[in-house]
Amino acid sequence: MEILNKDFMFGEVTYKEKKRKFVVTAITIRDDDTLTATISEMGNLLRSIKEGKCIPCALKKASHFPNPIFIYFGVSICNPKDEYNQELGKTIAEGKAICPRTRLLEISLSGLNAISGINISHLLSNIHWDIINNPESYILHEK
DSSP states (O other): OEEEEEEEEEEEEEEETTTEEEEEEEEEEEEEOOOOOOHHHHHHHHHHHHHHHHHHHHHSOOOOSOOOOOEEEEEEEOOOTTTTOOOOOOOHHHHHHHHTTTOOOEEEEETTOOOOOHHHHHHHHHHHHHHHGGGTTTTOOOO
16 A cells, blocks of 8 residues: 555534544555456456356456555544644544545545546545534544
8 A cells, every 4th residue: 555645624623512623634545455346347257256267267357457546534533631733633534544444435546547636625625514514423422
């Protein structure tokens, strides 16, 4: 996995009458270990398996894009009891973006470098807006 770019936005949200600062990130990566196939290629793969070819043989016949590009989005929201640290927030947001279990959104470009920095910024802005307007969707419930 090679990180190609990182974009960040910072904000503040009020939830249950407490202000919280947050960081949202978009990380663009190239993941050479990922096999990405088109719908047609998956159909060919399934037909090969159905015809009795072994799975590794069928996979070898399926072409794939050599350097799939992914954009992962993550957010870190500071607990109101903690002191806000922007660098720590960025690190946590990056970790959450990279982890499949905690990422907000994943976009696969699969060999198509057709998304621009402007589009990534627009997506980040939309997520930023959504966090401010729907904080209950992003903040773990407090006891």
